[in-house]
Amino acid sequence: MTEPTPLQLEARQRSLRELQERLGHEFEDLALLDRALTHASTGNDGMKSYERLEFLGDAFLNFASADWLYRTHPEIAEGALTETRTRIVSRGPLAAVGLRLQLHDHLLSGKGMRETERCSDRILSDLVEAVIGAILIDGGVTAAKAFVRRHVLPKDIEASSGNDTEKDSKTALLHWCQHHKLGQPRYELLATTGRQHEQEFRVVARLEDGRREEGHGRTKRAAEKLAAERLLAQLTNAPASQGH
Numbered sequence: 001m002t003e004p005t006p007l008q009l010e011a012r013q014r015s016l017r018e019l020q021e022r023l024g025h026e027f028e029d030l031a032l033l034d035r036a037l038t039h040a041s042t043g044n045d046g047m048k049s050y051e052r053l054e055f056l057g058d059a060f061l062n063f064a065s066a067d068w069l070y071r072t073h074p075e076i077a078e079g080a081l082t083e084t085r086t087r088i089v090s091r092g093p094l095a096a097v098g099l100r101l102q103l104h105d106h107l108l109s110g111k112g113m114r115e116t117e118r119c120s121d122r123i124l125s126d127l128v129e130a131v132i133g134a135i136l137i138d139g140g141v142t143a144a145k146a147f148v149r150r151h152v153l154p155k156d157i158e159a160s161s162g163n164d165t166e167k168d169s170k171t172a173l174l175h176w177c178q179h180h181k182l183g184q185p186r187y188e189l190l191a192t193t194g195r196q197h198e199q200e201f202r203v204v205a206r207l208e209d210g211r212r213e214e215g216h217g218r219t220k221r222a223a224e225k226l227a228a229e230r231l232l233a234q235l236t237n238a239p240a241s242q243g244h
Contacts, residue, residue, distance in 0.1 A: 019106055024150055025135050025143055036134040037103065037127060041110030050130035057133030061089050064148045088154060091125045096171045097151050098124030103131065119174055119184055128152070169229035173205070176232060183208040185231065187224045190214065205231045 004012070016033050020026055027033050032053075040049035065085045069076060076084055087093070098104065104118045107127065117123060128151075136144035173185050191202040201220045205227035206212035213234055215226030 015106055019101075019103075022101055023131065023135070023147065025139055025147060027134075027138050029138055032134040032138050033131070034108075036130040037106045037108060039107060039109040039113065039123070041113050042108055043110075050126065050133075053130040053133035053137075054126050055133070056136060057129035057131065060136050060144055061129060061132055061148060061152065064145050065089055065153065068149070068153055088152070091121045093154075094125035094128045094152070095121035096124075096168060098128045099171055099174065100168075101128075101131075101151065103127040119178065121175075169225045169232060173228040173232045173235075176235060177207065180235075185228065187227065189220060203227050207231070211235070 012034070013030065016027075016030055016037075020030075020033060023033075035048050036050045036053050038049050040051055043049065062085065065088050066081070069081055069085055069088075073084075099119070104124060104127070107118055107123070109118065132144055132147060135147050170185075177183060177185055185205050185207060188204050188206070189201060190204055192199055193202075194200050200216055200218060201223040202214060202216045203220065203223040204212050204214045205224065211231065211234065213227050213230035215223045215228070215230060217223040217226055
């Protein structure tokens with residue numbers, strides 16, 4: 001077992017504190033978040049993995065989504081409630097949540113885990129459930145429900161039934177690259193122009209093989225999504241939007 005250096009421990013703590021801001025929950029016990037982002041492949045290093053937290057988070061997520069559907073959507077017939085809940089908490093939508101929160105960037109794993117596996121739907125969805133479990137233990141039911149409402153539950157039930165063509169373009173690009181073994185797309189901010197409240201961001205999305213596309217938008221995320229859409233269009237020879 002190789003003990004992390006003090007600098008490595010400090011960097012890990014700093015990255016977890018930054019992540020918890022995106023999650024919307026400030027941990028009393030940051031070690032829970034650390035554990036929620038530790039894969040079982042580190043077992044040879046004597047580290048605890050996220051598997052028990054994932055189990056807890058999965059169970060709570062099913063409860064929280066069922067409770068939300070029952071209370072807020074009386075128009076959904078009884079026979080469709082289970083199908084609707086299953087769709088909300090299925091691997092694809094959860095993976096998209098994990099990708100938006102960049103959980104894979106904070107994942108501790110063994111040396112044998114490939115980069116593409118870190119960003120797989122399976123790992124990303126597991127991480128979301130483990131984080132929910134960690135928040136439930138750290139902050140209780142109210143905090144865990146708040147996370148689920150903020151990050152997992154759809155704003156529009158009808159939209160949540162969309163197919164793969166309606167995916168977030170960054171998610172779609174990542175999945176396409178995984179399938180074709182092209183590695184993980186990288187995004188880089190090239191420029192920010194304009195006044196503070198009228199800024200425009202220019203971002204490049206690039207692959208390890210050198211292929212790249214740029215996008216621009218009023219937010220960095222919008223620019224990244226457009227760059228991802230254009231790069232995916234380049235890869236698949238499909239038409240891309242012109243942006244705003």
